[in-house]
Amino acid sequence: MHPFRSEAEFTRWLAKKSAGKRRGLRLGIGDDAALFEGPPGFEWVVTADLSVEGIHFSMATHPPDSVGHRALARSLSDVAAMGGKPRFALVSLATSRRISSRWIEAFLKGVLRLAGRYHVTLIGGDTTLNAGKIAVDMTVLGEVRRDRALLRSGARPGHHIFVGGKLGYSALGLQLLRSGSHRKSAPAREALRAHLYPKPQCQLGTFLAERRIASAAIDISDGLSTDLNRLAEASKTGARIWGDRIPGPGIDSSVPSPLALHGGEDYKLLFTVAPAHTNLVPDRFDGAVIYRIGEIQDRRSGVEIVNNGRSMRLKPEGYDHFQIGLKTERAKAVRLLKTNK
Amino acid sequence: MHPFRSEAEFTRWLAKKSAGKRRGLRLGIGDDAALFEGPPGFEWVVTADLSVEGIHFSMATHPPDSVGHRALARSLSDVAAMGGKPRFALVSLATSRRISSRWIEAFLKGVLRLAGRYHVTLIGGDTTLNAGKIAVDMTVLGEVRRDRALLRSGARPGHHIFVGGKLGYSALGLQLLRSGSHRKSAPAREALRAHLYPKPQCQLGTFLAERRIASAAIDISDGLSTDLNRLAEASKTGARIWGDRIPGPGIDSSVPSPLALHGGEDYKLLFTVAPAHTNLVPDRFDGAVIYRIGEIQDRRSGVEIVNNGRSMRLKPEGYDHFQIGLKTERAKAVRLLKTNK
Numbered sequence: 001m002h003p004f005r006s007e008a009e010f011t012r013w014l015a016k017k018s019a020g021k022r023r024g025l026r027l028g029i030g031d032d033a034a035l036f037e038g039p040p041g042f043e044w045v046v047t048a049d050l051s052v053e054g055i056h057f058s059m060a061t062h063p064p065d066s067v068g069h070r071a072l073a074r075s076l077s078d079v080a081a082m083g084g085k086p087r088f089a090l091v092s093l094a095t096s097r098r099i100s101s102r103w104i105e106a107f108l109k110g111v112l113r114l115a116g117r118y119h120v121t122l123i124g125g126d127t128t129l130n131a132g133k134i135a136v137d138m139t140v141l142g143e144v145r146r147d148r149a150l151l152r153s154g155a156r157p158g159h160h161i162f163v164g165g166k167l168g169y170s171a172l173g174l175q176l177l178r179s180g181s182h183r184k185s186a187p188a189r190e191a192l193r194a195h196l197y198p199k200p201q202c203q204l205g206t207f208l209a210e211r212r213i214a215s216a217a218i219d220i221s222d223g224l225s226t227d228l229n230r231l232a233e234a235s236k237t238g239a240r241i242w243g244d245r246i247p248g249p250g251i252d253s254s255v256p257s258p259l260a261l262h263g264g265e266d267y268k269l270l271f272t273v274a275p276a277h278t279n280l281v282p283d284r285f286d287g288a289v290i291y292r293i294g295e296i297q298d299r300r301s302g303v304e305i306v307n308n309g310r311s312m313r314l315k316p317e318g319y320d321h322f323q324i325g326l327k328t329e330r331a332k333a334v335r336l337l338k339t340n341k
Numbered sequence: 342m343h344p345f346r347s348e349a350e351f352t353r354w355l356a357k358k359s360a361g362k363r364r365g366l367r368l369g370i371g372d373d374a375a376l377f378e379g380p381p382g383f384e385w386v387v388t389a390d391l392s393v394e395g396i397h398f399s400m401a402t403h404p405p406d407s408v409g410h411r412a413l414a415r416s417l418s419d420v421a422a423m424g425g426k427p428r429f430a431l432v433s434l435a436t437s438r439r440i441s442s443r444w445i446e447a448f449l450k451g452v453l454r455l456a457g458r459y460h461v462t463l464i465g466g467d468t469t470l471n472a473g474k475i476a477v478d479m480t481v482l483g484e485v486r487r488d489r490a491l492l493r494s495g496a497r498p499g500h501h502i503f504v505g506g507k508l509g510y511s512a513l514g515l516q517l518l519r520s521g522s523h524r525k526s527a528p529a530r531e532a533l534r535a536h537l538y539p540k541p542q543c544q545l546g547t548f549l550a551e552r553r554i555a556s557a558a559i560d561i562s563d564g565l566s567t568d569l570n571r572l573a574e575a576s577k578t579g580a581r582i583w584g585d586r587i588p589g590p591g592i593d594s595s596v597p598s599p600l601a602l603h604g605g606e607d608y609k610l611l612f613t614v615a616p617a618h619t620n621l622v623p624d625r626f627d628g629a630v631i632y633r634i635g636e637i638q639d640r641r642s643g644v645e646i647v648n649n650g651r652s653m654r655l656k657p658e659g660y661d662h663f664q665i666g667l668k669t670e671r672a673k674a675v676r677l678l679k680t681n682k
Contacts, residue, residue, distance in 0.1 A: 010468060014449070014463065017449070017453055022428075022429075022462045024380070024484075025428075025429065025462060025464065027464075028462065028464045028465070029463065029464060033465065034429070034431075034464035034465045036428075036429060036464070036482070037380045038378065038379065038380070039365070039378045039379070039380065039381070040380070040381060044385070046429075046431065046464070046465060046480075046482070047431075047465060048389075048431040048433050048465055048466050048467055048478065048480055049433075050433045050435055050467040050468075050469045050478070052435050052469050052471040052473075053471070053473075054471055054473070055469055055470070056469075087365065087366075087377075088363075088366065088375070088377060088387075090375075090387065090388075090389040090480065092389050092390070092433075092478040094391055094393050094476045108355070108358070112358055121363045121366060121369065122355065122358070122369070123366065123368075123369045123370060123375035123377070123387070124369070124370055124374065124375045124387060124388060124389055125355075125370075125389050126389055126390050126391040126478070127351060127391075128391045128393050128396055128397075129396070130393045130394070130396055130474055130476070132393075132394075132395070132473035132474035132476075133471055133473035133474070135435045135471070135473075135476045135478075137389065137391070137433040137467070137476075137478035137480075139387075139389055139478075139480045141377070143365075
């Protein structure tokens, strides 16, 4: 059996082992990214994220440029969640001889195209041939103005909860890719695009940070239920969201789609705003609608969802990288995708 | 077939794709590490290095704390080769369910113990369970005083070539591990230690950089023959080394051991010094003898080794991560290990 029951437990253990003040270090393990000293008035944001074949993508369903795009998007989104402007990336690629030249070039094209769009420069990395699965580790460095970074821990009871766009479309896209059906309709194309070529919300992140609008932020990479619980835990609060406000594929019904609640990899920002600043939150930003979905409450009230006037505990049922197998979150996600057909 | 015949070719392709001046970026792809803007008077050094099961280590021969130690040492050594003082690390670990809790904890213990010795703080990373091989990506950030970083490209004809300690012991240690023989003698223990728990030369690197002693530097990770060729190419020069000066397991003979010439993972610094500064190079540093092994020459003279008065071209016969298989460098290394028994 695995020593750590969850990724959170593992991260806490590691954070404890690496605790302590260090010169030039502003924030270590435990948030979306770490912060360290930059040029005068700035801090550097740094994050590293793995994308592994069979977990984050599959050769059968994901074109190589999408694998590259998604690997970089994961890290860009972490930088966005800190309010950082991404600047540099290092890509480490463990590949194997069964992978064609064409695949690797298309993969890198996907990386470089997204990097170019965000003015990110590739400054390093590593490559190795193994005989196993493809694994990509993407390190991204970003900059943020000193003391403006958005942390997970700044939410307080009474703050409003926002999400930077629609949720569940990436999970829906994965479902469509796997089933191979209904690919031609406009909503299907939107879902496929959301899954294969997600847009990390870097500009929204810097906007919220620079103007000190948000009190806390996290990106939704592992599902709203999981990432909201993480934000609440870091802030030592509870949270309440309204089921009929969750903007997902099921927004027209009064109960949110499980895809929107638990589906991961949408890379929308989840952020909180003190009531005094709510008027500074725009209705739309960079083409996406911003939704107010709930409010932070006292820790003792827990993390809840209100459906048809009934309040229920919202457990983290998104993706946890330490629990993969038949009885796990991944299996749940797959089941969830199936029931949603 | 693979698109790029060598790692160097791949790196050049990627460097070209990522070229161009960027605000805050001092050095991108192509050296041991990249450099970007730090606090006043400083620059940050950053590198990422992969360690993959079956290539860089094997579960049968490498204890888990050694896997962690070696993964971090690879990156620390790159920072050392830039003259940087390592400060922060991010560790990304793709593991699998067949790996026990004990293995992961011992792996991290190896990482944290070496990190502690160099005052390096773990500030992030990622973890994921896959069903394949173990892959570790280690990102290390270090600091260096502005304009003092050691590049590969600063060597000029007439500069002396030094190496920061004995070579070939890591390859010898691997050979011993595989054969399981002669483990009790003092030289065998030294070789095993050199392979399992290498000491990156960070203090030597900062010493050479701070005092502006070295004109160029690289760390010997893939074998002297390969890394000397890399340094010469980056400096647009040739080089000549003397076979009887190469400090390896065969130093008592007049011809150097192939282990010392081509064996990788010794993580000693290879550096060049202008004649006017040679007197500033100490005979020993941090317990290791420093050897003068040759001199930089004109590019047209190529990279040569002089054995018994005869000059021969020194081809890169060390490790290239894009050439793994029966006809490759790795096979050569294995053959080399066998002939050296």
